[in-house]
């Protein structure tokens with residue numbers, strides 16, 4: 107099977123064909139560095155990290171570019187609110203972002219361009235757009251004239267009314283049409299600004315990605331990714347700018363978008379009190395647990411984050427690390443092939459890939475000889491590598507997670523013994539078993555006549 111990806115542009119799964127199979131290019135929109143990354147920011151990072159790892163298996167060279175937006179009105183506001191200089195805020199937030207994403211097992215991209223280091227490229231692109239008649243300068247602003255680009259909206263498929271509503275149009279008398287969007291805007295003395303043919307000012311957000319993707323990947327490249335909320339207006343505008351400036355039909359051949367993230371059924375928001383950063387989560391959970399929890403849902407589906415998702419991910423990892431630990435750390439080097447390859451090549455089907463890993467783990471448990479066990483454990487380790495999982499030292503993981511000393515079968519057998527004891531009205535024995543399990547890190551819970559367990 108070869109790689110198939112769902113393309114938001116055509117609304118269908120398509121076989122992936124690289125422009126140049128010797129070098130695949132992928133651009134993913136990165137963070138605006140004014141605050142610590144929240145869980146919704148982490149989802150695309152982990153999803154596209156799996157795609158990056160997969161592409162590197164399939165192609166000799168992959169260039170992955172993810173930008174840093176370090177000029178933005180939210181940054182200006184946060185710098186004022188915290189009373190620290192902008193450069194300090196963006197440097198600190200970028201460092202925190204790197205730390206948090208590395209904790210989730212995300213590989214660094216090949217290039218991580220900062221917007222403020224690419225202002226001349228943005229100005230040059232804006233000049234080209236004016237010269238070609240797609241943009242106009244007025245009162246220190248430069249605006250992209252949407253009606254000049256015929257293919258506008260073929261990515262987000264919005265009609266005129268939706269375009270207007272969605273663009274959250276500001277009252278701006280200098281605009282020729284309300285849907286026209288900003289390429290450049292003037293800065294006050296206090297705001298960050300750069301000299302330009304239109305006076306001192308700063309770029310709009312969308313032009314950053316058009317200029318930086320062209321700089322590192324060329325005028326047309328293979329994959330452009332990001333969260334679903336970026337389709338409009340950000341990606342629609344990026345595409346308009348790039349195609350018009352370069353005179354190309356397409357900016358990227360495949361547009362990939364991950365679904366929304368909700369928390370216990372609601373939109374994550376500070377006012378609802380269900381807002382948390384990756385940093386918050388890392389205080390109580392290991393990065394790999396969060397990573398697996400994010401990958402248990404297919405990337406295009408909405409992900410509803412609940413506490414059970416994390417405990418399920420932890421149980422799974424405890425079990426898998428337990429297998430590696432029992433065998434004194436199976437190495438991925440010896441095994442060949444990836445049990446998860448087919449699933450991942452099918453539009454990054456990570457839930458199916460996780461099913462395959464469970465199957466290997468079960469085979470390792472059931473295997474009768476040590477050499478058989480070793481074989482499956484090695485396959486498990488190697489296949490998990492492709493998802494960026496089981497990257498930690500199994501012994502260290504197991505020391506922190508007492509549950510790995512028990513297999514699921516063993517826990518089940520304890521639960522059965524306890525049930526028997528209760529049926530025999532030997533309650534002290536039943537309590538003893540519960541206590542024994544608790545000491546091994548397993549908490550029992552009786553609900554609706556059934557016993558459930560979780561690791562603690």
Ligand SMILES: [Zn+2]
Nearest residue numbers: 135315340344
């Ligand atoms: Zn972007």
